[in-house]
Amino acid sequence: MIKAIDPNQLLTQMRALQAQASPATQPLSADNAESNGRVDFGNVMKQAIGEVNNLQKTSGDLKTSFELGDPNVNLADVMIASEKASVAFEATLQVRNKLIEAYQEVMRMSI
Incomplete structure (x- = not known):
């Protein structure tokens, strides 16, 4: 059985999401961003790249x-560490490619 969508409930949810997504009136500092539950993308990327570097x-x-x-070092440990580093690097490379692709798409947009 298909459950019908309640328009009032949908509108309430949309308004709540809009309130969450609307930008704050003042710029976010690092401390303010963490207290609001927002994440600084630059810091996340820096930590991820640092972790990939540590794995390598x-x-x-x-x-x-x-x-x-x-x-004290066996071949299995070496191969596992090598594969972890390889997979982490490939994932980082794919994220970079997607970011570049998104940037190029934004630059192609007309104002």
């Missing part, structure tokens, strides 16, 4: 240790 460094260190014959 860890992978490189494990590879070097394994190649030098460290008995």
Whole structure:
């Protein structure tokens, strides 16, 4: 059975979402943004890139240790770290590509 949509409830939800999405009257500082539940995109990207960098460094260190014959490092750990770094890098690359694509699309828009 298909449930009918209540127009009043839909309008109430839309107004609530509009109130949440409307920009604040004053610019957000970092502390104010966190208290409002808003996330700074730049900080999120910086943390994500930092994490990818850490994964790649860890992978490189494990590879070097394994190649030098460290008995505490086994091949499985090296391969897992390498794949984690590879997947994280690919995901970051795809996000970058989508951001560039979105930027180009915005630049093509006429005013």
